[in-house]
Structures are given as C-alpha cells and as structure tokens.
Amino acid sequence: MLWKRLSFLLIIVALLAVGCGGNNAEVGEIPPPPTSALATAAAVVDATISPEPATATAAAPATLPPPPVVTPDATAAPPTPAVTPTPDTVVLAADAAAFAGRNPLTGEEVANPADLERRPIAVKLANAPADYTRPQAGLNDADLIFEHWTEGAVTRFTAIFYDTVPPTVGPVRSARLIDLELPAMYDAMLAFSGASVGVNQRLNASDFSDRLLRASEPGFYRTGDTTKPFEHTLYIRMADLWAAVEAKGLNTAPHFGTFNAFSETPPAGGSPASKINISYKTEEIEWQWDPAIGQYRRWMDFEEHLDANTEEQVTVSNVIYLTPYHVNDANICEQINNGVCAALSIEIQLWGSGPAIVFRDGQRYDVTWNRVGRNDQLTFTDAQGNPFPLQIGQSWIQLVPGYIPNSLTVTP
Numbered sequence: 001m002l003w004k005r006l007s008f009l010l011i012i013v014a015l016l017a018v019g020c021g022g023n024n025a026e027v028g029e030i031p032p033p034p035t036s037a038l039a040t041a042a043a044v045v046d047a048t049i050s051p052e053p054a055t056a057t058a059a060a061p062a063t064l065p066p067p068p069v070v071t072p073d074a075t076a077a078p079p080t081p082a083v084t085p086t087p088d089t090v091v092l093a094a095d096a097a098a099f100a101g102r103n104p105l106t107g108e109e110v111a112n113p114a115d116l117e118r119r120p121i122a123v124k125l126a127n128a129p130a131d132y133t134r135p136q137a138g139l140n141d142a143d144l145i146f147e148h149w150t151e152g153a154v155t156r157f158t159a160i161f162y163d164t165v166p167p168t169v170g171p172v173r174s175a176r177l178i179d180l181e182l183p184a185m186y187d188a189m190l191a192f193s194g195a196s197v198g199v200n201q202r203l204n205a206s207d208f209s210d211r212l213l214r215a216s217e218p219g220f221y222r223t224g225d226t227t228k229p230f231e232h233t234l235y236i237r238m239a240d241l242w243a244a245v246e247a248k249g250l251n252t253a254p255h256f257g258t259f260n261a262f263s264e265t266p267p268a269g270g271s272p273a274s275k276i277n278i279s280y281k282t283e284e285i286e287w288q289w290d291p292a293i294g295q296y297r298r299w300m301d302f303e304e305h306l307d308a309n310t311e312e313q314v315t316v317s318n319v320i321y322l323t324p325y326h327v328n329d330a331n332i333c334e335q336i337n338n339g340v341c342a343a344l345s346i347e348i349q350l351w352g353s354g355p356a357i358v359f360r361d362g363q364r365y366d367v368t369w370n371r372v373g374r375n376d377q378l379t380f381t382d383a384q385g386n387p388f389p390l391q392i393g394q395s396w397i398q399l400v401p402g403y404i405p406n407s408l409t410v411t412p
Helices: 033-047 113-117 197-204 238-247
Strands: 121-125 143-148 155-161 189-191 221-224 234-236 274-279 284-290 294-298 317-323 326-337 340-348 352-360 362-370 379-381 395-399 407-411
Touching: 121 238, 189 395, 197 326, 234 238, 274 317
Parallel strands: 121 189, 143 395, 317 395
Antiparallel strands: 121 155, 143 155, 221 234, 274 284, 274 407, 284 294, 317 352, 326 340, 352 362, 362 379
C-alpha cells in the first residue's frame, strides 16, 4: 500500500517570528504597548508561568517542506474492487475505494456523501472563565477538537466541523498562534472573534488568508445575555456560516496532505486505561472509559463537561495526548496591563514528529505523532513505523506543555 512506501521526515523547523514590534494588542480592544514594554514582557511572563522554553527571537519565517509527491504509474493495474471495512480491517482514509462514503477525519459513515464535498470549518472556542464559557455549544458534533494552553494558564479549543452541522456553536473567541497551523492541516476555514495585532498580521499574511471568517460574517450573532461579559456572547449558526462560505465560492471539497488509519478492533499491545487525568496547572481534565457506550466521558474541573446544545456529556472515541514544544514569541503580546506586556503569545510547534499517547477502547498506546508537510494532517505511527489506527469516531487532542510537571496520570 501507499503508506508502506512512504517514510516520514523528522523536521526541526526554525521558530516562526513575524510581527511588528510592540503593536500586538487585540484588534479593536487593547491599545498597542510601547516598544519598551516588550523588554519587560519576558521577565513578567517567565515569572508567572515558568519554567518556559527559550523565548523565540526574530527570525525569517520558516515553512514546512511540501509533502512527498507520488506520480501515478500510467501502466499500473486498475484499482482493486472496493473493500467494505470490517472490524478486523485497518483502512487508510487515503484508500478512496475502501473508504468511500466515510468521513476521513473520523472514519464514520456519512448519511449523505455530498456532505464531504464541503469545506471544513475550524471554530475558535473559549473555555475560561468557566462561569461564562461552559457548557460550550457544539462540542459533540465536532470531528476533531484541539485543546491547547494559552497565556494565563488556561485552555482554549479549536474545533473542526466537517460533515455535521450543529445548530449553534460557541462561545467564539480570539485566535492564537496555533491557528496558523490547524486550518492548513485540514484545508479549513477559520472562524474566530479577533486576534492580537501580531497574530492578526500573521493570519492576514498566511496561505489561507482568503479563508478567514470574522465576527462580521453572516452566521455570527450575539446572544444578548447581559449576565456575561460581552466577549463571551458571540456564537455561530453553522448552517448560515456554511452558506456564507458558499457565497464566497470557497465551499469546495478539501484536499488533505496525509490521512489517518481507522479500525474498530483495538490493536494489540495496549495497556488498560480506564481513567485519564490531565492537568494544565489551573484546569483539571478527566476522561473516564465507559464500556457501555465504547467511548471516554469528559469531566472539566471535577464537573461533567456538557454540550449546551443537548445538555449531554461530552464523549469521544479517541483521547490523544501530545507535548509539542511551547515557545514564547517575543514579538507578540497577548495581554497588556497598565501599558506593560504581561503575557506573550505562545507558539505551539506542531510540526515534525514526537511522542504521543492514544487512548482508545479503554487502552493506552504509546505512538509517534507526525506532521511533515504544512498541509499534512496530524497522523500516528506505531513502533515499527506503521500507521496506527484510531477508533472510528471523534478525537480530542490534548496539547500540553512539556514543562508542566505531572500533567498526565493514567489509571488502569
């Protein structure tokens, strides 16, 4: 098969650093700090969320090399007949014949294959403060959710929606540097409320700048809830937003650089994992395996984490734990206090490869995550370099700084 002939390159990419000095307050909300404030910023941040890896300094922007290109053999034999996946079959989403009618992000069969011809949408979601942001709407309808660390030691989500259209999604918040990577990985639109000046500049200069959806687009709306701060009242009607993407002429089938494998049968070599505890210092996450539904259930800060659309607990088929490098970007300030930068933007270097843990079927598997080309999905391989199959269904990816001590506890 194709994946047996490909090998993944280990890439160490130069730190991205683009921006314009100290003008990095959130667009339309915070005034830019003076240039001298950035000199103070590193000391402030290191004192509040230390230990940190080295702060990124200005350098020429680096790009990932393109994924390998395989030229089809004109004399090759015709494709084999379609194979219907069975519980014992590991299927690569790239195998179009075997994967026909299935969502390549989840492995699930879709009711209407035409739904796979539309553009995915990545939506930026708030997760703190809990009283104003939880429960979020639409979590159980996302194909993938990336949870990541931000300044202030709290997390934020980027949810990828593809074949399912929830009625509403939110609350929507501002983008971070990680959102320069995820839309490229899934050929997606990016829906967000705004960004710091530095992040906004990079988004506007990105290779998907035509796929940015800001709060002025049709589909965004304010709830009018006066019990919450204004910034936590922005939501999306997803059907209307997809219609807006259609009107822009951008609602086309995505092109993925790489694909994951899926299998209903648990691979050999796992170890029991009935409970997963993940700490982000100030936020505590727990996943509990529920054999009755064949999924992990999520708790957040010791309470059931619900989807506001259904009031049902968040459940997923795969919980994936990664610790990619987290580096402060000295050129982008995310929080300004009294004219002084109090928190730098964090670059999460989700490229190259590294260790990961996949939890599925109540089992733990130590694997390697891979992303070589800029437009490659996040994929996984076993110790022999073979594609590691995910369970069919939604995946929740936990991006955790490696410098947080004891961030993972697994109960057999």
